[in-house]
Amino acid sequence: MSDPIEKVSIIISKGSLEGVYPGLIMANGARAEGIEANLFFTFFGMDAIHRKHWSKMKVATVGNPGMHIPTVVGGIPGMSAMATKMMSKKIEKLDFPSIPEFVEMISDTGAGIYACLASADLFGYTKDDLVDQVQGIITVGEFYDIAAGGQIIFT
Amino acid sequence: MTSKLLAGQDVEVDPEGFLVDASQWNKDVASAIAKEEGIDDLTGQHMQVINFMRSEYMAKGTAPNIRLLGKTSGVTVKELYQLFPKGPAKLAAKIAGIPKPHGCI
Numbered sequence: 001m002s003d004p005i006e007k008v009s010i011i012i013s014k015g016s017l018e019g020v021y022p023g024l025i026m027a028n029g030a031r032a033e034g035i036e037a038n039l040f041f042t043f044f045g046m047d048a049i050h051r052k053h054w055s056k057m058k059v060a061t062v063g064n065p066g067m068h069i070p071t072v073v074g075g076i077p078g079m080s081a082m083a084t085k086m087m088s089k090k091i092e093k094l095d096f097p098s099i100p101e102f103v104e105m106i107s108d109t110g111a112g113i114y115a116c117l118a119s120a121d122l123f124g125y126t127k128d129d130l131v132d133q134v135q136g137i138i139t140v141g142e143f144y145d146i147a148a149g150g151q152i153i154f155t
Numbered sequence: 156m157t158s159k160l161l162a163g164q165d166v167e168v169d170p171e172g173f174l175v176d177a178s179q180w181n182k183d184v185a186s187a188i189a190k191e192e193g194i195d196d197l198t199g200q201h202m203q204v205i206n207f208m209r210s211e212y213m214a215k216g217t218a219p220n221i222r223l224l225g226k227t228s229g230v231t232v233k234e235l236y237q238l239f240p241k242g243p244a245k246l247a248a249k250i251a252g253i254p255k256p257h258g259c260i
């Protein structure tokens with residue numbers, strides 16, 4: 001048997017519902033298997049740890065062929081809100097946690113949660129704009145220090 | 156499937172060491188599995204989680220996941236990871252003599 005994975009660092013860079021869930025599921029799943037996990041939020045992915053935005057994340061209906069609707073239709077005002085509502089209902093039915101609950105839970109599992117300094121500077125965010133679970137706004141160098149000895153997954 | 160001697164009792168286990176037949180379980184078997192997993196002493200709080208897992212499994216046929224455990228067992232997610240550092244849902248199921256929880260959350 002190959003060596004088991006003992007540590008993962010997962011980067012979440014996208015600010016849509018479907019862009020954030022996979023990274024959260026992988027981090028939570030890693031902890032459930034006893035694997036050390038760190039989450040690093042960068043660029044639009046930072047919405048998932050932003051006090052005002054984390055409960056309002058939406059599904060992308062434009063530029064998303066997986067939605068199986070034409071781009072012009074996806075661009076109609078309200079389409080993204082509607083798709084988000086539909087998906088949120090499905091997610092709830094499957095008994096998946098919402099993004100805020102998921103981030104809180106992952107933090108409780110002992111996973112590290114970090115924000116990207118370059119992105120925070122770009123958007124003008126400070127620690128006060130981010131949720132309490134965020135352990136720090138760190139540089140890319142610090143990220144590599146934290147990720148040392150483990151696998152890195154970019155989403 | 157193999158037979159294994161745990162706490163002086165022959166039990167059937169799967170390749171990962173989970174009990175195949177939950178009725179072969181007892182507290183001594185639980186302690187023996189826990190020791191193998193690096194938990195030398197099963198405290199009252201450990202047993203609270205283990206008994207909850209068993210009763211949920213007996214009632215529903217599946218083991219609860221970590222989220223459900225944190226919400227309904229009376230032990231928070233944070234405490235669960237302190238009690239079972241190598242993965243609470245999986246480890247508590249193993250010690251409780253029930254199958255591994257199945258699912259992505």
